[in-house]
Amino acid sequence: MTYTLRFLPEVEGDAINGYSWYETKSEGLGEEFLRMFYSSANEISWNPLLYPKVYQEFRRRLLRRFPYAIYFTVEEDQITVFGLFHCARNPQVVNALLQNREK
Numbered sequence: 001m002t003y004t005l006r007f008l009p010e011v012e013g014d015a016i017n018g019y020s021w022y023e024t025k026s027e028g029l030g031e032e033f034l035r036m037f038y039s040s041a042n043e044i045s046w047n048p049l050l051y052p053k054v055y056q057e058f059r060r061r062l063l064r065r066f067p068y069a070i071y072f073t074v075e076e077d078q079i080t081v082f083g084l085f086h087c088a089r090n091p092q093v094v095n096a097l098l099q100n101r102e103k
């Protein structure tokens with residue numbers, strides 16, 4: 001099955017925040033973070049049901065090398081990415097943020 005990958009507008013802000021933080025730590029590390037994010041998001045579209053549900057219908061894909069996770073839902077033939085959050089964040093805060101972001 002082919003899935004359409006869609007990002008909520010807030011995800012861009014999540015990615016830019018991560019990029020900025022890593023760039024201040026080491027030049028070029030922010031670029032690597034973005035490459036890993038987009039590569040991981042693309043992998044989700046191959047088999048989104050491979051990733052576990054962590055909160056209601058939200059699934060989570062962990063990034064390699066960086067302590068971040070992509071949160072998404074699957075509906076019919078569409079994958080909607082709701083957020084990119086640091087794994088050290090309080091899960092209750094993450095759940096609230098996911099609920100407040102609208103499709």
